[in-house]
Amino acid sequence: MVSFVNSLVRAVIESTYSYLPDLGPFVATILGLVAVAVSLWLFVNWFYRPMGERLKPVLETRDEIAILTHPNPDPDAMASAMGLAHIASTVGTDATIQYPGQIRHQENRVFRNILNPDIEQISRVDEIAADDVVLVDHNTARGFEGSEKIMPIAVIDHHPGNGTGLDFTDKRTNYGSCASIVAEYLQDIGAIPIHPDEVGEDTENVIDDAVDTAVVQPNIVTGLMYGIHSDTNRLTSGFTAADFDAASYLCRGVDETLLNRIANPEVDTEVLDIKARAISNRDERASFIVSDVGGINNTDAISQAADELILLEGVTAAVVYGSCNGMTLVSGRSRDDRVHMGEALEAVAAGMSEASAGGHSRMGGARFPLPELATDGGNSESLQGPPPEFADKIFSALEGDI
């Protein structure tokens, strides 16, 4: 039996060798084709590698980076920065998250207080922590002294705009949130969100697949999930399938208790009072509402009251204003295609040197020093609020008459 196998093997080898001279060019051609196919496959794989994989070398080649959010960062911006800092840490790059402006609006404060991201405020370009800057949730640095000097190495955003990164630009204007893009990067690099119950355990035992890959801690995962919710009005508007895919990926690591605390924070009594005043003091003309809530301490309550009034049945535009420290603050919302809220409020402020107003079609805000609103000319220092004509002027602006 053994000798039979031996002779068979010998026969095969001998016949192969005897055919080789004839098959030479043929075999060479086959080998050549295989080599070409393999390199083509490797090239295509490299060329079409996911964005998260492309981002890695950009970060890996830097010792430290500064991740910059837009001014007054919202949950989407803060969460995207947190996710990106995590990706940087997986390639051994130090990341500092920085922001211009303030974290003042209630939703932003709650997010920050509960998830406690490591972020620093800056007001000048020389306060930026590293030479290499990555922008998240915006594509051109703004809102601080010298911001125009920033040449980011990478830009990750879902807003339109011309800003680009020197080494990496990923702008997906169809995405509902920047957090969805960052979650996708984490998925691209094989990172796995770990559930709060798994924290502190040996993750290699908890998640088989996590060996040699990064895990993502629940506070980052929860932040990214809330970033998606916050920018898409809880996945009810301006979303795409990609936002749901990102949420689905994050799902296993979400800390539901934290998410619930961020999404449903305790309501400040004054905010509730001001909402009540906004509803009872409202002046309704056709489908527009203007409401003077009087004196306020919590300026953030004005915009929250406007958010509430625009939900009233039959209302297409709502403007709320209140006064504080000699200033009248205005917040407007529109779901009326005829009313561009930002422009309407700018029209109200036109001609007043100390007033400021702005916004986009659905949302706007303005500030007026009370003396400028006074109609009597004198004694304006003691004014507690704007005169009744102020509401008329806002109505005219909403109608497009001024």
Ligand SMILES: [Mn+2]
């Ligand atoms: Mn965003």
